[in-house]
Amino acid sequence: MLFGNVPHKRQVLFSIALFFIAAFVLTVSDYLTARKTIIKESGEYAGKIANYLSGMLPIRSLPDTGDFLPRESLPAYGEKIQNVIFSFHLTNIKVYSLDGKILFSLDSEMIGKTAKNHQALDRALEGVESSHVATSSYYQQVYGRGLNHPLLETYIPIHERTTGKIIGAFEIYQDYRPMRSHVRKETLRSSIAHNILLVVFVLLFFGYGRTTSRTIENERIKMINDLEDRIEERTSELTVSKKKIDDLLERTGRMYRDLKIADEYQKNFIGLVSHELKTPLTVIKGYLALLEDGVLKPGHPDTMAALETSLDEVGNLESIVNNIIELSQLDQNDQQVFREEIDVKVLLDDAVSLVGKEIRNQGVEVLINLPPGAMVIHSDRMKVLQVLNQLVSNAVKFSPDAGRITITAVPGESGLLFSISDDGVGIPESQLKDIFNRFYQVDITTTRNYEGTGLGLAIVRKIAELMGGRVWVDSREGVGSTFFFEVPEMK
Structure with missing residues (x-):
């Protein structure tokens, strides 16, 4: 195997990858350093040429045009500038006025044009020298034409001799290709030296690793074995502790849920039942006060009506108390179920007759099918x-x-299925799942016009489940409700 003698293969692979990354970074750094150095030296060289040109040309501002080279003398000065270009192995020299207009260029088509979006020229006209490598796309953007090869452009401000005021700028072009070749040679030379140092470092690192790897591996194996023994011991202890904690949490959770439900029931009981108890008691107390004050006379029709109303309210109180006792017994499983034969028609007639007074008062029609x-x-x-x-x-x-x-x-799967349908207010769909919960009242804005403690349907469900049956509802708000009650046949 390639790394058979090296214990930490991942470390070896990581070190090799790190070596190549470091070599790449150093190479890029060497290239950028060499490029920066050659551009700086070439810019300084161009600066000396600009000083020479400033001494050779009549640098003074002309009041009529703002130019500093008389147009009638351009041919003579142009010949001198060409000699400088050829003598110093330059590609071109452009002379700009303060407004960016080209006063001289080897390319006669460029004379008289104005450079656009030329940041380096703008900086030179502000007194800042700069050098950069111009590509074909850059040249196209500034002058509207491309380049055959990259150029090094140096921009140097031109100062008037007497006042020192900036009146224009030189743009000195040098062929960048020889410089690029020099940059590559310098980069290659530096990279070779740096990579040799890296190789020496890596060899020394792995040489040291081979001499110490066996000792490290033995210590590592010993530590792992000791750790596994400790983990196994602690795991057995934690397993026992976890089981105890889980049991405790489960018991605590059950107690918390029971207490929360009991607390909720207590709050609902106090709020709803106290309201339902207070209403009939207030009515009874009021009529008794009228009797005591002599307002209501014995035998008078108003007195008889008041007594009848009081008896109805006493019946409501009795119903509330009976419901509370009934639900308490059902919660404690303190009721038995007796089997007897039931005539369904008689049963339904009895169920209707028990609420006969309410049916007559509201003029409700009851149909039994x-x-x-x-x-x-x-x-x-x-x-x-x-x-x-x-x-x-x-x-x-x-x-x-x-x-x-x-x-x-109607006959059901295991007994009888009763259904009771009305065309009343109906129940919102979002509340159907809660109506069989104790103390629950459908939306207060709808049901506060009706009496009740919210215990009736809770008792219905408890009794149905006690007999092995079930109860459910189908309702549409504003249309009515149908309650279903399935009673199994007792064997």
């Missing part, structure tokens, strides 16, 4: 009647005056 022939089921008659009475009572309560309630009973 049964299949032809006798219908019998074996179950606990009192509990089935209690459920049906509660569902019919709710249907009457939430039905409009002169509304209609339809009660049906």
